[in-house]
Amino acid sequence: MGHLERLTGPADLRELEARELDELATEIRDFLVAKVSRTGGHLGPNLGVVELSIALHRVFDSPRDRVVFDTGHQAYVHKILTGRADGFDKLRQHGGLSGYPSQAESPHDIVENSHASTSLSYADGLAKAYAIRGEDRHVVAVIGDGALTGGMAWEALNNIADTVQGGDERRLVIVVNDNGRSYTPTIGGLANALTALRTNPRYEPLLDVVKRRLNGVPGVGPAVYDALHAMKKGMKDALAPQGLFEDLGLKYVGPVDGHDRAAMEQALTQAKRFGGPVIVHAMTRKGFGYDPAEQHEADQFHGPGPFDALTGVETPKGRIWTDVFNDEMVAIGRERRDVVAITAAMMHPVGLDGFAAHYPDRTFDVGIAEQHAATSAAGLAMGGLHPVVALYATFLNRAFDQVLMDVALHRCGVTFVLDRSGVTGDDGASHNGMWDMSVLQVVPGLRLAAPRDPARLRELLREAIAVDDAPTVVRFPKGAPPADIEAVGTVGAMDVLARRGDRDVLLVGVGSMASTAVEVAERLTAQGIGVTVVDPRWVKPYDDAIVALAGEHRMVVVVEDNGVSGGCGASLLQLLNERRVSTPVRLHGIPQEFLDHAKRNAILERVGLTPQAIALSVTEEFAAGLGDGDAERAPAPHHPADRA
């Protein structure tokens, strides 16, 4: 039995000798590759923090000392060290281990939000609380170089660097996990400053040569390693000047080889003793110790799906929505010289790598900085260009004010393309793109389209970039798109996808739910209920023709892959109310709860966003006599929520 199997918690780590700890690090790497190759997950980031996490849990006393991971995708090793190795067989699956810290899983976990650049703010608050309460507890934040490009991180650093009156009692250690990458190499002045530290020509190779010469030399024990660390320290102080953090007034320890556990322990111990806020700059490599990850060109196995552990070859995913967008942007870039593209450190995941390869001068990676992305896009539009800002839907949340007051208020022609809209599943509650069609409803002038298939994505994207006096949004989900669903007619600017029997039910299928609506129609028709299925294409504003169409039916059913609160159904209900159309409206969307992680389809099943569940709900209402106008409004279908 190896050390890993015997681990029940961090205390066990303190019993292990140096060589056993090195053996444990090897076991953890082998474990991560074996498990994540089967489930998929954030292999690269976690291979990069094995020694760092071991050192952290040997020096600090979690959960009394609190460990806050930024974004949280690099917390697998932390979970292994805190007794959860057994849960990795069901990583990111319903009922299994979350891919991020989870308070429900362990007292060692505290921050569950996977939106980057928040950790230092949490840590600042926690450290202040413990100082005020007189609790001698440390707070350790682990933040990546990518997350450091987010504005919130600098808001926090500005506060952390501000010394409280009467001396600084805040026990706060910030570990900068600097692997030089987000997915792709981290961009910007900050990254350049970190790189200057990391790649100081006189610092790196010499130390590597010495380390390599010593590694594996028989008889080389702790004493030699300690001597090396002492030498490193001397060299580092002499060779690697740094102002980035110390100019802010923050104490700085590093740069430290983040894969040298003993050196990390020494640096963390030094930081712990300091007492006030201090930064430990750890230099690591994403994917360290597993060649297919380290050599992986695009993102060093940031978040692969299942793969062959021996070869590193990923199981083919097939064509996804993102690929359709990727290809269309290349075509658009050729036709429209004024179109420019912006990504927030996710060039490949959002499908702008094709555009970037063809038009590098018109492509901007702004780092994990969605707020800056939105407002700099407003500037680009004011300057006569048409920016396309490609984000994951959930990450637009933090740029809401920029969309509202920087883009829409000035009527800027900016197109936001929101990938991963709707239920994403694997990455838990903070990754579902279930908010955009609610929060964006309140933005005056903004227009929002939801394509039902690849053909409509290409059409609607082109319609969106043709608008130069208002923000436009095109949103689509994670995963594979359906085959194109051809219309059988049109009403106004809306596509009619099916028309069978009487005008009993008007089914409004929004975006990816249009195919679901067509399947609902088949089930209702079989029950003798007449249906009309429409895809509105643009859901903000709706085409006015929907008002009369709704008035001609006995019931309207809206199906959307968005939260039900304030979504497309709610906005249609409001429109019909304003226009005095009394047809009852039923909303089928994502319940307004934080949904636990699971596969997308499993969640859609669980919340009733399936043809079966929707058809049953409608059939039951008709069976109860609804639709002839005299029955009480049926209670909204309640879905067994994971968590309110």
Ligand SMILES: Cc1ncc(C[n+]2csc(CCOP(=O)(O)OP(=O)(O)O)c2C)c(N)n1
């Ligand atoms: C606000 C926000 N934007 C984008 C992402 C997507 N994302 C997840 S991890 C990651 C890269 C993080 O880089 P870094 O902080 O350096 O951590 P590393 O993966 O290198 O350990 C990004 C962009 C996110 N989680 N949050």
Ligand SMILES: CC(=O)[C@@H](O)[C@H](O)COP(=O)(O)O
């Ligand atoms: C941690 C993070 O925000 C992303 O890496 C996230 O895991 C995206 O996953 P997909 O690209 O698989 O949707």
Ligand SMILES: [Mg+2]
């Ligand atoms: Mg990084």
